[in-house]
Amino acid sequence: MSQPLAFTNATLITGDRDGTVLHDRTVIVGVDGRIATVGPAVETSVPDGARVVDARGRFVMPGLINAHAHLFSDGRPIPKILTSERAEKLVALFAHSPFGHRWLDGRTKRAILTQMNTGVTTIRSLGEPGYEVVRAAAAIERGDYLGPRLIPSGPLLAIPEGHGAPQIALICADADATRRNTRQNLDNGVRAMKISATGGVTDAKAIGHAGTPEMSETNMRIVCEEAHAAGILVAAHAQSEDGILAALRAGVDTIEHGAAMSEEVIALFKDNPNSLRGHSSLIPTLMACLPLVKLEPSVTGANEVSRANAVMVLDEMLAGIRVALEHDIELGMGTDSALTFVTHYNTWREIDFVIRYGGVPAARALHAATGANARILGIDGETGSIEPGKSADLLVTAANPLDDVRTLASPVAVVVRGELIDAPSVTTFPEIDALLDEF
Ligand SMILES: [Zn+2]
Known part of the structure; x- marks a missing residue:
């Protein structure tokens, strides 16, 4: 990437086991594609030349x-x-x-x-x-x-x-x-x-x-x-x-x-x-x-x-x-x-099913899909949480996924190793989704 990236005033869904949520945070991503800083918005200065994404009202979680x-x-x-x-x-x-x-x-x-x-x-x-x-x-x-x-x-x-x-x-x-x-x-x-x-x-x-x-x-x-x-x-x-x-x-x-x-x-x-x-x-x-x-x-x-x-x-x-x-x-x-x-x-549907049919608390289900999976696969030093030094693998949503998992179906943005994908879109199969929505 050519310039640092900053998400300002975001609500962070940390993806930890307890479902910790941090309000009014700024996340700075360096040109190396790694998270440089995570801090309270009022205390975190955005580097010169950074591309700023105003994430007020948005939720940022680990990819x-x-x-x-x-x-x-x-x-x-x-x-x-x-x-x-x-x-x-x-x-x-x-x-x-x-x-x-x-x-x-x-x-x-x-x-x-x-x-x-x-x-x-x-x-x-x-x-x-x-x-x-x-x-x-x-x-x-x-x-x-x-x-x-x-x-x-x-x-x-x-x-x-x-x-x-x-x-x-x-x-x-x-x-x-x-x-x-x-x-x-x-x-x-x-x-x-x-x-x-x-x-x-x-x-x-x-x-x-x-x-x-x-x-x-x-x-x-x-x-x-x-x-x-x-x-x-x-x-x-x-x-x-x-x-x-x-x-x-x-x-x-x-x-x-x-x-x-x-x-x-x-x-x-x-x-x-x-x-x-x-x-x-x-x-x-x-x-x-x-x-x-x-x-x-x-x-x-x-x-x-x-x-x-x-x-x-x-x-x-x-x-x-x-x-x-x-x-x-x-x-x-x-x-x-x-x-x-x-x-x-439809990855969000697996999380939804695990919550509704498996009886897994939402925080635990999101943790399974982020931090826990990173640990299981031996890549927790690299990804799975929003911490300085980790690869900037992030998902930005319009609603709080802890309350509304379906928001994961249409992310506002995705960040892959520091590269921002703005307004990502995919081709869906409406006939399949109509059937899956039945249960
Ligand atoms: Zn299989």
């Missing part, structure tokens, strides 16, 4: 961090014609062709920019057809375009016929393949690793299959050893207590989706000797499940099996959130974007 995203699709339902087994194989083949690469790169970039323009300044991807997000992260780093901070994954790791296979997974039939695939992801520059520890709603073949344990604890341990040696956290898709237990024992750092938990599981979350940092965290993703439960199958295209699995998984996920709150397990936020009805501009 959102989406800890569970997929970026290969836009969240509109996949046409029925593409969901047969044969069509899925053809799509997978196409995705790995040179033309498919370019097509996916374009979709990925659009998804990333849509999230950014709705206030998401950091995205962790967790399962993609190939290395599109690694390439996008490199492009942003080179300065090809302004984008959020990306923590890219490649394909996730799954057993044959397991969750995500074959479209967005490398197939791990045995220990050797597991190690080889983990190293392939690392060699291709991923910064996040994901395992399918259990089956999932989207591709379960029978009722009750969604939470069935898939990858063995031994093989998950191999993934964790390899990833941790490279300083990379491991996430596990896990939708049952058994699956979570095996994943945590193996050393998984973040449990995605979650389920009800025993004392043993709770204790492992809090003290996990095989994890990278000695404890593990929970990232619920209600938005992936709620529409399948709340809307008619004729609308969602869900069959009887996926509807029943969605009901089961939603119950488990809500139970997981309750236990996490009760036992103070670190709670993050992810949207599972790219899944059916999970668009890239």
Whole structure:
């Protein structure tokens, strides 16, 4: 950036656990893209030549961090014609062709920019057809375009016929393949690793299959050893207590989706000797499940099996959130974007659902999406709060998001590493939003 940036007379939503709000503050952003000063407006002088944004009546909060995203699709339902087994194989083949690469790169970039323009300044991807997000992260780093901070994954790791296979997974039939695939992801520059520890709603073949344990604890341990040696956290898709237990024992750092938990599981979350940092965290993703439960199958295209699995998984996920709150397990936020009805501009809805359906206090939900996620992902030295020295990743809203989460849907401005995006806008799918507004 060429000149300092100053937000004057803002109300700061700090994003801390307690929901601390600071009135009449000035935030100065230096030309290095970092927050230089945060102080009472009356005491904070604006440097000469700064671009001043009068934020009186506005709310400034840390940019959102989406800890569970997929970026290969836009969240509109996949046409029925593409969901047969044969069509899925053809799509997978196409995705790995040179033309498919370019097509996916374009979709990925659009998804990333849509999230950014709705206030998401950091995205962790967790399962993609190939290395599109690694390439996008490199492009942003080179300065090809302004984008959020990306923590890219490649394909996730799954057993044959397991969750995500074959479209967005490398197939791990045995220990050797597991190690080889983990190293392939690392060699291709991923910064996040994901395992399918259990089956999932989207591709379960029978009722009750969604939470069935898939990858063995031994093989998950191999993934964790390899990833941790490279300083990379491991996430596990896990939708049952058994699956979570095996994943945590193996050393998984973040449990995605979650389920009800025993004392043993709770204790492992809090003290996990095989994890990278000695404890593990929970990232619920209600938005992936709620529409399948709340809307008619004729609308969602869900069959009887996926509807029943969605009901089961939603119950488990809500139970997981309750236990996490009760036992103070670190709670993050992810949207599972790219899944059916999970668009890239609706991150606010996940926060809203976590508050209304998960019973999470608004302050805690915003903290999960900012400071807590930063800590969980190991980037809290860099982002997740409004403090001097941190990257200027900010979201400016017209209303107080602690009272009105929907204000996050249309930010007044977004700041990404100090770069101001004034009046950001995105393309929405009104037919999807009308359905989601029903519940
Ligand atoms: Zn996912």
